[in-house]
Amino acid sequence: MSMSKKSHIKSKIGKPPGTLLYLGNKAIKDSKVTLTVYDEDIFEVHEINSFNNLKELLSKTKEESVKWINIIGVKDIEFLKLLGEHFKISNLILEDVLNSYQRPKIEINHDFLFVVTKRPYYNNDDYSIEHNSYIMNDRLLISIQDAENDFYKDITERIKNGLNVFRKMKTDYLLYVLLDLSVDNYLLVFEEFQEKSEALEEKLIYEPVKEDLSSIQELKKTVQAIRQSLWPTREILNSLVRRESNFISEGAVVYFRDTLDHQLQLNDTLEASREMVSSLMEIYLSSINNKMNEVMKVLTIIATIFIPLTFIAGLYGMNFEFMPELKWHWGYPLTLLVMFLITLILIIYFKKKDWM
Incomplete structure (x- = not known):
């Protein structure tokens, strides 16, 4: 757990339920709010x-x-308070909206359907996650993004041009579109993750270094973070498909079922990514062991070559008085020649055995 998260949790401890306090790391100064109104005849954006x-x-x-x-940035707590009072939204719901560490979930009551999801993305090669909340009834949908930029800006254009389907549907279809966009965003994250993993895998095979261990740990943390945000999404979509809320029409179920299918495919991709990270650790350890074995092999070959040479040098280095070879005129060069030949024979032998 990061120090910022710890400090945020500490600031929340002891506060009564429903206390509106922003818990997150996004440095957003001002919130941006847009109102989009549409049906078959009208389309307005304010x-x-x-x-x-x-x-x-x-x-x-x-x-x-x-x-x-659509609210971009959740630090304007006063605006959320007024919004809650106007639409009779419980402070307990708004508390979860302001808590960027809240687990993805769905809450259903008579007045509203409340959904919390996460949108993962890569920002300059760093994995980040965005906290999104949705409060919906029959004709109203409030989306709150804990972000600086509007991830849903293209949806407005789709509504404007969607005379065939979009403009004829209610808010449940709009909720489907927003959820489907967030779920599909995991595909981009997995693509980026796979590219990073494959690049690291190639590096580990040929040039493993100690710093690669921290890269593997970063990938492992990323997979864990993705899993924590992706798995609960299945519960949300299952609830919507089963129409546990009166605000979900029968016609919208087929769309939510399609998103659920995407989510199930992502779960398989997630498991494959987890296995990939495990294999990266195994490749790293194997490569390091192979590298160590190569070093040991070189040292062993050198030691093996010098064993007979050391024996000869030690034999003629003994201080015995009667060693006739010491008196020979050609004794010294002959000894060097023998040592050279032994070295040459050993090298040829090792080459034939493919040990060098």
Whole structure:
């Protein structure tokens, strides 16, 4: 657990339930709010500069129109308070909205459907995760992104052009689109993860170094973080497919089932990624052992060559008085020649055995 997470949790301890306190690491100064109103006949997008501005615009919309309030950045706690009071959203729900460490989940009651998901992404080769929340009823959907940029900006264009399906559907279809986009984003993360793993695997086979161990640990942490955010998503989608909420129409079930199918495929990819990280550790240890074995082989060959040479040098280095070879005129060069021949014979032998 990081120090920032520990400090955030400590600041929350002792507070009464429903205390609105932002828990997260995103340095967002200002929240951005947009209101999108649409049905088969109308399509409007409004930039919201205050809560009163939002109330005024909502009062002018038709009751049967779908209203999508998209909030980018969750540090404007006062705006969320006013939003909760206006739509009668419990502070317990808003508390989870503000907690970026909240596990993905779904809550169902008579007034709202509440969903928490995570959107993983790579930011300059660093794995990051975004906390997203959705509060929905029959004609209203509030999406809150703990981010600086609007991940759903392309959805607005799809609504504008979606006369065939999008504009005829209710908020459950909009929820499907947002969830499906977040789930599909895992594919991009896994692609990036696989590229990093394959590059590291090639490096481990040919040039393993001590620093590679920390790279493997980073990949392992990434897989664990992905698993913590991906697995609970299955529970959310299963609940939506079973229509446990009255706000999910029968016509939208087929779309949520498609997203569930994507999620199940991602679970298989996740397991493959976990196995890949385990294999990277095995390759690293094997490569290091092979490298050590190569060093030991070289030292063994050198020692084997010098054993007979050391024996000869030691034999004629003894201080006995009667050693006739010491008196020979050609004794010294002959001894060197024998030592050279022994070395040459051993080298040829090792070459034939493919030990060198």
